[in-house]
Structure formats: C-alpha cells, structure tokens
Amino acid sequence: MSAKARRRTTAQLDRAAQVCAQQGAQLTDLRRHVFSLILEAGAPLTAYQLLDRLKLTHKGAAPPTIYRALDFLLEQHLIHKIERLNAFIPCVEAGHRHPAQFLICCQCGVVSEIENRAATNALEHAAEKEGFRPRNTVVEIEGVCAACFRPS
C-alpha cells in the first residue's frame, strides 16, 4: 500500500468518525478496523473474506462480529452492499444516504459507484407511474469497464 493510499484511508477513517459522532454513534476500534479493510481492498469483499482478514489480527472474530460491523457501517452510510455479489464496498460519498448506481466489471471485478441524477429521476418516475412509492432502489449494472474494454 502506497503512502498516498494510506493517507487517503486515514482521511476517510477520520471523516467516518466525524460522521458517526454527528449521529451519536461511535466508530469503535473494531468497526474502524473492518471499515479500513473495506477501504483498502480496491474491490468488493464478502463478509467471510473480511472475516478471514479480521482474524489475522483479531483472534476470536466470528461471523456475528463481522455482520454486526457491516450492519453498523451500512446504517451509517459508510459502505454499500452489492446484492449480486454479496459483497461490500466503501461509499464514495460517505456518511449520507443517497441514490446510487453501481457499475460491476465482470472482467476485472472492480465496482464503481456513480450517482446519475437523470437515471435516478427516470427510475423514480417509472415507479410513480405505477402508483409505487420507492424507498430504496438498487441499481447494479454488470458489464465491461472502460479499462477492460479494448477494441479488437
């Protein structure tokens, strides 16, 4: 991990601590540790991948350990779950709830988060047209990312 990346992670952890404090929640060492694993991964990690990594330094970690931390981070809007992968990534706009769309590259595995207003609006209108009140929308677009796409 580069010095630059480490600085970024530290900044994100600090930001997260602020966000939690504002909500009257605490980013404990355990939660911070799990969050840092997600931040440093660069690709989505499943709960058990996180558990394996956590175990390296946190003997006695068990499934509830990781699922509780994940629930907390989700509640604080610090991470997102990618349903199709049963995996977790950091939120690029950490700390506040927002509509998002995820681009999942099936070649390199990278997932990037975008917030496209036109798409969000179109989905909301589509739902309203049916008399449906949206509360929480999941958009997961699988395909090939720009980096992986090469014209033949």
Added chain:
Amino acid sequence: MSAKARRRTTAQLDRAAQVCAQQGAQLTDLRRHVFSLILEAGAPLTAYQLLDRLKLTHKGAAPPTIYRALDFLLEQHLIHKIERLNAFIPCVEAGHRHPAQFLICCQCGVVSEIENRAATNALEHAAEKEGFRPRNTVVEIEGVCAACFRPS
C-alpha cells in the same frame, strides 16, 4: 386456485414449451412442474420454498434438482431472480431477454415487473458516460405498492 387462473397458467406453460422448443431446449416434466409452482405462487419464492413444494409430489427432490430447473428457466428467460430476496418470479414477457425493473412492496411482498424504456435508456447513458459497456442490469426498487398505500 380459480378456473380462470388455472387456464392462465396452462396457457403460460404452453407458451413456455413453444419458447423452449424454438431454442432447441426441452421443457421437461420436472422443469414444467417447477415453472408452474412459480407461476401459481403470486409472490416470489426462494429455491428452498420451491423445493419444499416440489417434494410434496416429487419424492427425492434435492437442492440440485431445484437449482438446475431454476438455471434452465433463467436461461430460457421464463423467470427472473430477485437478488435482494434470493427469490424467483415468472417473467411477464416470457421467452425473450429484455431489460426490466422490479417493484418490490415491503408491505405485501408482491413484486411487479415493469419495462420502462426511459429508465432503461437513462441507465444505459449513465453507464456509457463512464465508458462502461453494460451487459446485464438489475433494477430493484423497494417501497410501497399502490394497493398498500393508504393516505392517512
């Protein structure tokens, strides 16, 4: 089950058999049975819920039995998987691949499938703007359906 609903199911099964035949695939008794369970459910069913129902008449059914049937039905575009629920529903436009959006009511559990062109386009453009080539898009909107919504 009403006579009307039974006729509808029969028509859908016949339609499905045609669709499969055109693809050189066969809707065997087993697959047809699983599909009929999904058609008659009225709400999404998980693989193990289907397995339990299948076992009533098909002694010896096991997880692979149901997962194979589901894989087949997905390949033939006869059903959809709702990722957030790990559950399956019939496709309203059975037999051909198409972009869709799912409206999941968190009160009554009903999932309805819509195909909104504006939303599909907006998502495609959002992806392309990032240089991303979409292959398969999942849109699952959780909220309250028209039937469940009552003004206070």
Added chain:
DNA sequence: AGTCGATATGATATAATATTACATTATGGG
C-alpha cells in the same frame, strides 16, 4: 437391435452466506 454421445436426473456431500440466542464486558450518567 446395438453403440454412442449428449442431455437430464438422482443422490450425497459440502461450501458459502447469514442469523439467533445468550453470556460477558465496556461505557457513561446519576
């Protein structure tokens, strides 16, 4: 009919993902 390959199903085991339940330990306000 006999052989063959391809497809479908049977059967057992196991992997991967997630939750329940209850005990124990910090933490902070009174």
Added chain:
DNA sequence: CCCATAATGTAATATTATATCATATCGACT
C-alpha cells in the same frame, strides 16, 4: 458505586448454493 445501555464474545444453527459422481433417457447412426 449502581444502573442502563451499547458493544462484543461465543456457540450453535439456519439459509442459500454448488461440487461430484452415478444413473437414466433418448435420438442418431450403423
């Protein structure tokens, strides 16, 4: 200190999904 709350520890179990190998079915071909 005492208590309530939040957080974590620990064991067991539930749910979802796949791997593997055996058996059956079926049509094409000889």
